Amino acid sequence: MRDHVLSESILDRSVATVQLQTAPLIRGAAVALAVVLTAAAAQFTLPVPFTAVPFTLGPLAVLLTGAALGARLGFVAQALYLAAGAAGLSVFTPSPTLPPGALRLIGPTGGYLMAYPIAAFTIGFLAQRGWDRRYLTSFAAMLVGLAVIFSGGVSWLAIAYTGSFATAFAQGAAPFILPDLVKAAAAAMILPQAWRLMGRN
Numbered sequence: 001m002r003d004h005v006l007s008e009s010i011l012d013r014s015v016a017t018v019q020l021q022t023a024p025l026i027r028g029a030a031v032a033l034a035v036v037l038t039a040a041a042a043q044f045t046l047p048v049p050f051t052a053v054p055f056t057l058g059p060l061a062v063l064l065t066g067a068a069l070g071a072r073l074g075f076v077a078q079a080l081y082l083a084a085g086a087a088g089l090s091v092f093t094p095s096p097t098l099p100p101g102a103l104r105l106i107g108p109t110g111g112y113l114m115a116y117p118i119a120a121f122t123i124g125f126l127a128q129r130g131w132d133r134r135y136l137t138s139f140a141a142m143l144v145g146l147a148v149i150f151s152g153g154v155s156w157l158a159i160a161y162t163g164s165f166a167t168a169f170a171q172g173a174a175p176f177i178l179p180d181l182v183k184a185a186a187a188a189m190i191l192p193q194a195w196r197l198m199g200r201n
Contacts, residue, residue, distance in 0.1 A: 027073060030068075030069060030073065031069065031073055031076055031077045031080065034061075034065035034068075034069055034073075034074070034077035034078075034081075035077055035080050035081045035084065035091075037061045037064075037065055038058060038061040038062060038065060038077070038078065038081045038091070038116075039081065039084070039089075039090075039091035040061070041056070041057040041058050041060060041061035042056055042057070042058040042061075042091060042092055042093045043093070043094065044056065044057040045057075045093045045094065045095075048175050048176075050171065051171040051172065051175060052097060052098065052107075052108040052109070052171075053108060053109055053112070053153070053157075053171065053172050053175075053176070054093055054095060054098075054109075055175075055176060055179060056093045057183070058093065058116075059112075059116075059119075059145075059146065059149050059180065059183065060183045060186075060187055062078060062116050062119055062120050062145070062149070063119070063120075063123055063142050063145045063146070063183075063184070063187050064187050064190065064191070065077055065078075065120065066078070066119065066120030066121065066122070066123040066124045066127070066145065067123050067124060067126075067127040067132045067138075067141065067187075067191055068127075068191075069120070069124060070124040070125075070127065070128050071120075071121045071122075071124035071125040071128060072121075072124070073124070074117075074120035074121055074123070074124035075117045075118075075120055075121040075124070076117075077120065078116040078117040078119075078120045079117045081116065082105065082113060082114070082116065082117070085101070085102075085104060085105075085113075086101060086102040086104075086105060087101070087102075088100070088101045088102075092104050092113070093109070106160070108157060108161055108172075109153065110156055110160075111152040111153040111154070111155055111156025111157060111160075112149055112150075112152055112153035112156075112172075114152055114156070115148050115149045115151065115152025115153065116149065118148050118152070119145040119146075119148040119149045119152075120145075122144055122145055122148050123141050123142070123144065123145035126141040126144065127141060127191075132191040132192065133192055134192055135188055135189060135192055138187075138188040138189075138191050138192055139184060139185060139188035141188075142184035142185075142187050142188050143184055145184075146180055146184055150172075150173050150176075150180075153172050153173070154168045154169050154172045154173050155168075157171065157172045
C-alpha cells in the first residue's frame with residue numbers, strides 16, 4: 001500500500017513538472033497565434049469614402065484574442081503585432097495611401113493601432129473576471145474594448161491631422177460605429193459558446 005501511494009506521489013510530481021515546463025511553450029504559442037490572427041484579420045479591408053481610415057477586421061481580432069489570452073498576454077500579443085508591423089512585416093492593413101512600416105504608427109490610423117494593446121489588456125482584464133461567460137457581459141466588454149480603440153484613433157486624428165475632435169469623430173468613428181457594433185455583437189456570441197465547448201470554468 002505504501003509503495004502504491006509513493007508511486008502515485010512520484011507520478012503526480014512528474015505530471016506537475018511536465019505542466020510547469022510546457023506552460024511557457026503553450027503561452028508563447030497562444031501569443032504567436034494571436035499575432036497571426038490579428039495580422040490575418042487586418043488583411044480584410046475596405047476603403048471608406050471621405051476618410052483615410054479604412055474598414056478592417058483587425059479590431060475584432062484584438063477583442064477576441066484579448067479576451068481569450070487575458071490582460072497580460074493580450075497586451076503582449078498586440079505589442080508584438082505592432083513591433084512586427086514597425087519592423088516592416090506585412091501585418092498591417094494593406095493600403096496604397098497609408099504609410100508603411102513604423103511610419104504607419106504615426107499615420108492617420110496610428111492612434112487606433114497604438115490603442116490595440118490597451119484594448120486587449122482592458123478586455124482581458126474584464127474576461128478574467130468572468131465578463132466573457134455570458135452574452136450581455138461579453139457584449140459590454142466588447143463595447144469597452146471598442147471604446148478604447150476609438151478613443152485612441154479619434155484623439156490622434158484630432159491632434160495630429162484634423163485639428164478638430166468633431167471632424168476627427170466624423171471621419172474616424174461615425175462611419176464605423178454600426179459595423180463595429182455588429183462585430184462586437186458577433187464576438188460576444190462567440191466567446192461564451194467557445195468556453196462552453198471547451199468546458200472552461
